[in-house]
Amino acid sequence: MNKIENNKAWFFVIPVFVVVAFSAVIPLMTVVNYSVQDIFGANSTFWTGTEWYRQMLRDPDLQAALLRQFAFSFAILAIEVPLGIGIALLMPKKGWAASAALVLVAMPLLIPLNVVGTIWQILARTDIGLLGWSLSSIGVDYNINANAADAWFTIILMDVWHWTPLIALLSYSGLRAIPDAYYQAARIDRASRWAVFRYIQLPKLSNVLVIGVLLRFMDSFMIYAEPFVLTGGGPGSSTTFLSQALTTMAVGQFDLGPAAAFSIIYFLIILAVSWVFYTAIMNAQKDKSAQQ
Amino acid sequence: MKSRIAFIVYIVLMLLPIYWLVNMSLKTNSEILGALSFWPTNLTFDNYINILTDDSWYMGYVNSMTYVFMNMAISLTVALPAAYAFSRYKFVGDKHLFFWLLTNKMAPPAVFALPFFQLYSSVGLFDTHIAVALAHTLFNVALAVWILEGFMSGVPKEIDETAYIDGYSFPRFFVKIYIPLIRSGIGVTAFFLFMFSWIELLLARTLTSTGAQPIQAIMTRTQGASGIDWGTLAAAGVLTIVPGIAVVYFVRNHIAKGFALGRT
Numbered sequence: 001m002n003k004i005e006n007n008k009a010w011f012f013v014i015p016v017f018v019v020v021a022f023s024a025v026i027p028l029m030t031v032v033n034y035s036v037q038d039i040f041g042a043n044s045t046f047w048t049g050t051e052w053y054r055q056m057l058r059d060p061d062l063q064a065a066l067l068r069q070f071a072f073s074f075a076i077l078a079i080e081v082p083l084g085i086g087i088a089l090l091m092p093k094k095g096w097a098a099s100a101a102l103v104l105v106a107m108p109l110l111i112p113l114n115v116v117g118t119i120w121q122i123l124a125r126t127d128i129g130l131l132g133w134s135l136s137s138i139g140v141d142y143n144i145n146a147n148a149a150d151a152w153f154t155i156i157l158m159d160v161w162h163w164t165p166l167i168a169l170l171s172y173s174g175l176r177a178i179p180d181a182y183y184q185a186a187r188i189d190r191a192s193r194w195a196v197f198r199y200i201q202l203p204k205l206s207n208v209l210v211i212g213v214l215l216r217f218m219d220s221f222m223i224y225a226e227p228f229v230l231t232g233g234g235p236g237s238s239t240t241f242l243s244q245a246l247t248t249m250a251v252g253q254f255d256l257g258p259a260a261a262f263s264i265i266y267f268l269i270i271l272a273v274s275w276v277f278y279t280a281i282m283n284a285q286k287d288k289s290a291q292q
Numbered sequence: 293m294k295s296r297i298a299f300i301v302y303i304v305l306m307l308l309p310i311y312w313l314v315n316m317s318l319k320t321n322s323e324i325l326g327a328l329s330f331w332p333t334n335l336t337f338d339n340y341i342n343i344l345t346d347d348s349w350y351m352g353y354v355n356s357m358t359y360v361f362m363n364m365a366i367s368l369t370v371a372l373p374a375a376y377a378f379s380r381y382k383f384v385g386d387k388h389l390f391f392w393l394l395t396n397k398m399a400p401p402a403v404f405a406l407p408f409f410q411l412y413s414s415v416g417l418f419d420t421h422i423a424v425a426l427a428h429t430l431f432n433v434a435l436a437v438w439i440l441e442g443f444m445s446g447v448p449k450e451i452d453e454t455a456y457i458d459g460y461s462f463p464r465f466f467v468k469i470y471i472p473l474i475r476s477g478i479g480v481t482a483f484f485l486f487m488f489s490w491i492e493l494l495l496a497r498t499l500t501s502t503g504a505q506p507i508q509a510i511m512t513r514t515q516g517a518s519g520i521d522w523g524t525l526a527a528a529g530v531l532t533i534v535p536g537i538a539v540v541y542f543v544r545n546h547i548a549k550g551f552a553l554g555r556t
Binding site: 090 | 306307
């Protein structure tokens, strides 16, 4: 759509600007403020400059947490995106079955994060949980509190269970937006099922998938409550992700300076990855629309 | 037919964890810890009755609902005009402003929890519903603008122009004509706002103590000195799913109608 140039449009965005600035800029400045000082009490603070930043970047625990975080985010994206599209393709399209399917598919999304953790913590127990009990009764030595591989498997399964529906719902509504004429044309051309998916459905899904993938990346990168409830970050620190490492430092040890410096680094990493991602996708879309 | 079966298999697998929670919530603690069983042998509703008759429990649901709906109202009110501006006009700094809004969706709650606590304490809003609602706008406003903008870009601009020629003032046009046109978009947006605010724990827990404590925080109380009260925990968990199901049910037709989002 051709947009008109009009700077008066700023009046429309002022409310958003004010609300978001209040809840984003002031707290962010507080964090920046902490990150460059050493605070002993209300009135005794010392300027430390970039000291905390250097210390945090060299911290082996945080580097390990960061690597774990990337491994986790990419693993769940690699599973959830194809699976979500697949489920969207399978969902009934008309009538009461479509409504029922929507409500059922969306259910895991609406469960509070720590309840999700609780559900899976129960499921993973070998005495009272379905998953743990089934696995141990077929002879698998399954214990999320002792075995890091089991803990990882359970956390990824939990996230896939919880968030695949988001990709599925977005893809489903993207699919519903494709006019029937496209499918009729494909039928006349005798296009195969795969060709219909590759050249009609997938291109139309790209917009909703951009939102889905970005949301999943950001949220999985900030994951906190679910692994905290499920494994508490263990065994050892094998499932301690960035948010938990940060919270332990800020609240548990009350090291505000280092924790704040770490926050800023954390935020910048998400920002950088999302920006690269966002720009790449926007450029790809621009190229595509230029070709048409 | 094959696809129908595959879908049913998925739904069954997906519902299993939820079924397990429901199953537990209908048992007594001794039965839960006794032996693993696939359905309750001594069906009991005591766990639910405990929660629904104790105001220190059920007020948690009321508190959660209150700040979630406040957040939805605030987010939609500020996001609607902004999304309109982004979808219709070019203005100085529009792209940067949009990305800046989005960056707030990327801010980890763990980073913001402590500064939020200090900010809201200093303005006297600590332990109020509005504090949590405002804190949640941090990520929800960006999302609302993003989704609404996609829907608004799909409305032809000729409609705006025709309305002006017919003598509609802008506010009247926006409320009477434009908002009804994108009501599917508002429905879908409301669903996502509800979802992200309802499930969030860290900020909601940090910003409240007793007056506005969300249900997620109250649930931790089932871990007492004598071990975990599994039955009550499970029942409380099941009850957290119910409002969400109601919300999806209301917006199901908007989602089923289909939408293709994104800035193009």
